[in-house]
């Protein structure tokens with residue numbers, strides 16, 4: 001069994017995990033990210049045919065193992081963690097029974113070890129099928145604010161037939177095939193100021209207009225079941241006896257489907273403008289991660305993974321659509337069949353109690369390798385589905 005084979009080098013794998021976890025790499029810690037890049041490069045050098053570091057404010061690492069067949073299998077993940085250096089100073093990698101803990105052990109240094117082990121094994125069996133391309137981001141946790149994501153996407157998506165995202169696995173053993181798209185909508189109202197006691201009409205009241213417009217946003221959104229809004233932040237006004245001439249709200253927006261989202265936005269922006277009286281309302285939509293739509297191809301990929309897992313006596317329970325955006329969304333949005341959350345599973349993500357299950361590193365690496373080795377089967381399934 002492949003799992004047992006991978007476990008033969010359990011100690012080395014855990015040491016590598018330890019080295020990665022003890023290298024602090026919060027998203028703002030560019031030097032730490034660079035250190036992680038170097039650790040990964042050193043560990044994978046014998047198994048890859050080329051690599052590229054995209055240097056923006058932070059680094060993105062791309063590894064490639066060239067294959068003979070036309071087509072590329074993407075393995076993606078990120079090197080940054082949510083933890084600051086002060087949080088990680090006294091908090092190091094520890095092993096306790098079936099679990100390991102430490103900053104980023106679960107999200108997602110374990111996934112990086114998984115990718116390295118997979119490359120190693122593919123090298124050992126002299127895999128020559130499809131090209132394997134690994135993309136490791138340095139700023140996933142902050143929505144890629146330190147890198148030029150569109151250039152990176154252009155450089156990495158070509159020729160991809162499938163994308164495995166080695167993000168933190170869920171403890172309920174489900175895999176992720178869909179994610180909400182994320183956006184922010186800022187609405188600013190400018191009005192007419194005056195003394196609250198003296199004015200004869202308060203049509204220029206920016207807060208009043210803002211409140212009406214917020215209600216309008218909610219009313220319109222009710223007709224779009226795949227779009228969700230939440231007014232999260234409001235500012236405006238100076239004193240109760242002054243009619244405010246300025247107010248602002250920022251909405252958090254989640255959506256499941258690009259087409260519905262565009263329709264929603266079209267209706268909303270027209271409706272809001274049409275209702276304005278003595279104030280001006282400006283809308284600024286900032287898009288974050290696109291949605292990972294729950295496409296049939298992603299579900300087919302889940303079915304394929306589940307079958308492989310079962311053959312290895314590992315269970316994947318279900319496929320899910322979840323709220324938060326992630327890098328898997330970027331590739332899924334390019335039409336590449338994508339599955340997310342295949343890294344080792346754990347608990348207490350993004351908290352100081354973060355921990356990961358050791359056995360799952362080997363189980364899930366074996367499944368990833370088998371999935372790569374037999375990907376032809378999946379490609380055939382998805383080809384018949386689109387015919």
Ligand SMILES: [Zn+2]
Pocket residue numbers: 078107108140167168
């Ligand atoms: Zn993550």
